[in-house]
Amino acid sequence: xxxxxxxxxxxxxxxxxxxxxxxxxxxxxxxxxxxxxxxxxxxxxxxxxxxxxxxxxxxxxxxxxxxxxxxxxxxxxxxxxxxxxxxxxxxxxxxxxxxxxxxxxxxxxxxxxxxxxxxxxxxxxxxxxxxxxxxxxxxxxxxxxxxxxxxxxxxxxxxxxxxxxxxxxxxxxxxxxxxxxx
Numbered sequence: 001x002x003x004x005x006x007x008x009x010x011x012x013x014x015x016x017x018x019x020x021x022x023x024x025x026x027x028x029x030x031x032x033x034x035x036x037x038x039x040x041x042x043x044x045x046x047x048x049x050x051x052x053x054x055x056x057x058x059x060x061x062x063x064x065x066x067x068x069x070x071x072x073x074x075x076x077x078x079x080x081x082x083x084x085x086x087x088x089x090x091x092x093x094x095x096x097x098x099x100x101x102x103x104x105x106x107x108x109x110x111x112x113x114x115x116x117x118x119x120x121x122x123x124x125x126x127x128x129x130x131x132x133x134x135x136x137x138x139x140x141x142x143x144x145x146x147x148x149x150x151x152x153x154x155x156x157x158x159x160x161x162x163x164x165x166x167x168x169x170x171x172x173x174x175x176x177x178x179x180x181x182x
Contacts, residue, residue: 024147056112063119124152141171
């Protein structure tokens with residue numbers, strides 16, 4: 001099966017996310033308690049170095065609403081785009097795009113270079129649209145049995161190129177893959 005061509009773009013996209021060993025990024029209601037408790041003991045996961053190279057963050061509506069619930073905005077000074085057909089906000093921290101082509105165009109026009117893609121459904125959409133360049137997945141040593149999955153259905157195989165695997169404290173394993181452009 002042929003890989004569909006990704007929309008023309010001048011920026012690269014990166015995913016940096018944690019999952020349970022069975023592939024869930026959150027409990028069914030979006031709770032992250034299983035990760036927060038363990039993650040604090042895991043030490044340096046490379047997130048600070050990763051985010052230092054990011055100039056724009058893209059997230060889905062659910063991830064945006066979760067970030068807003070943290071008490072203080074976790075991305076001060078970094079442009080944030082939210083892909084949502086429903087969200088209306090006067091939040092000065094974000095710009096909302098209704099469609100993937102609109103989002104890609106907006107990112108190009110804004111001069112984005114290194115984009116962090118965050119949120120389960122958005123990551124799945126970007127993978128289906130051939131819009132992810134690099135995946136860093138940190139696997140926590142826990143089985144949840146149910147939750148919000150990182151990956152969903154694809155209409156084709158998605159070949160990945162392994163770049164690096166590291167064992168972190170507390171049994172976490174972090175693997176980075178490159179997703180070659182089609």
